[in-house]
Amino acid sequence: MTLQTPASHSAKTDDAVWASIAQEEERQEVQLELIASENHASKEVMAAMGTALTNKYAEGYPGRRYYGGCEFVDEVEDLARNRARELFGSERANVQPHSGTQANMAAFMSMLDPGDKVLAMSLDHGGHLSHGHTKNFSGVFYDFHSYGVEPGTERLDMDKVREQALALRPKLVIAGASAYSRPIDFAAFASIAKEVDALFMVDMAHIAGLVAGGVHESPVPHADVVTLTTHKTLRGPRGGMILCPKERIVKINSALFPGGQGGPLMHVIAAKAIAFREAQQESFKRYAAEVVANASALADGLSDAGIRIVSGGTDNHVMLLDVGSVGLSGAAAEDALHRVNITCNKNLIPFDERPPMEASGIRLGTAAITTRGLDVTDMGHLAGWISEILRSPEDEATIKRVAGAVSELTTRRPIYA
Ligand code: DSN
Secondary structure (H helix, E strand, O other): OOOOOHHHOOOOOOHHHHHHHHHHHHHHHHOEEOOOOOOOOOHHHHHHHOOHHHHOOOOEEOOEEOOOOOHHHHHHHHHHHHHHHHHHOOOEEEOOOOOHHHHHHHHHHHHOOOOOEEEEEOHHHOOOHHHOOOOOHHHHHOEEEEEOOOOOOOOOOHHHHHHHHHHHOOOEEEEOOOOOOOOOOHHHHHHHHHHOOOEEEEEOOOOHHHHHOOOOOOOOOOOOEEEEEOOOOOOOOOOEEEEEOHHHHHHHHHHHOOOOOOOOOHHHHHHHHHHHHHHOOHHHHHHHHHHHHHHHHHHHHHHHOOOEEHHHOOOOOEEEEEHHHHOOOHHHHHHHHHOOOEEOEEEOOOOOOOOOOOOOEEEEEOHHHHHOOOOHHHHHHHHHHHHHHHHOOOOHHHHHHHHHHHHHHHHHOOOOO
């Protein structure tokens, strides 16, 4: 198969843009990507996004469009929807959301009226912007309240969540996080929602690939609506998706289009279809298991090196390091690791006293480095390098040595081998 990727296209005239794209491709190749929400999509997924489907307007849904000439994009969207349903065992799927936040907006619009009460995880404890941040549409239009982790364990205590739900009587309970390293008990959340007569939604953006790969419990049997992104552990194109039982799909579809979006991105939907097929393969199950094994090994290695891991470790792809435990802010730690080509992001830790732009933590994830073939042995080395840099962030000899080791590893494990 010849891939028609933009990078291989012969008619490139815009030197400025292509130079930046080439540099970004090189950056990804030479850096170890530990940002927990990023991954390296396959060449086939990327190729689909550089096709003529980007030219096509297709407002509506397959068989019911507001434009002519949709016969082939209808086929593509049907493939994507059917594969999504099979992959996650969901009765219905909407594959049109441009992002996770767009998916959440449509989900909320399908279930809530402005001003309705919602209970979701606090952003400061690992929740997401679109779960009620005051400047986000969610916090502007709905009455969000938050639950968080417990001070001692830094884990969710479902009895406490239940107490809050009983006191608040929300219309919707949301589970799902961007920086929570422990399994989420979807059955317990569903039972709490039922007890207070609320609807239950799960935003599984971070763990979608782990759910698809069978290494995290699926929220689909428990939730009224499940939203996700397709580009994190699921390793597809940048975008969102909604899963739901058949009785909810009419409202969801109409909340997404025309409620929150116009024309769908058909080139991205084609890439989603390809990614869902990839995620149906045995090799993806192995990948998901390796992501979790690598995260566990990395957390153990860092912990053995004396760096405090929030909640003591991880059961999924993500971990939060309390870099205050080695005298750094999250911002300083992010910068120090960047100097040796290890990319991550500063992150608040639960009960953080620093402001978000400084933070006391960094968040690390293993989805992208596992895609490029790193294994648990590599995790031992990586933990050592991270520890050395965090302990000696200004030491030029350490920086040079670790940067050299990172370079040797990234050369040995190219992204697109
Ligand atoms: N979900 C966020 C992250 O985890 O990086 C981005 O919205």
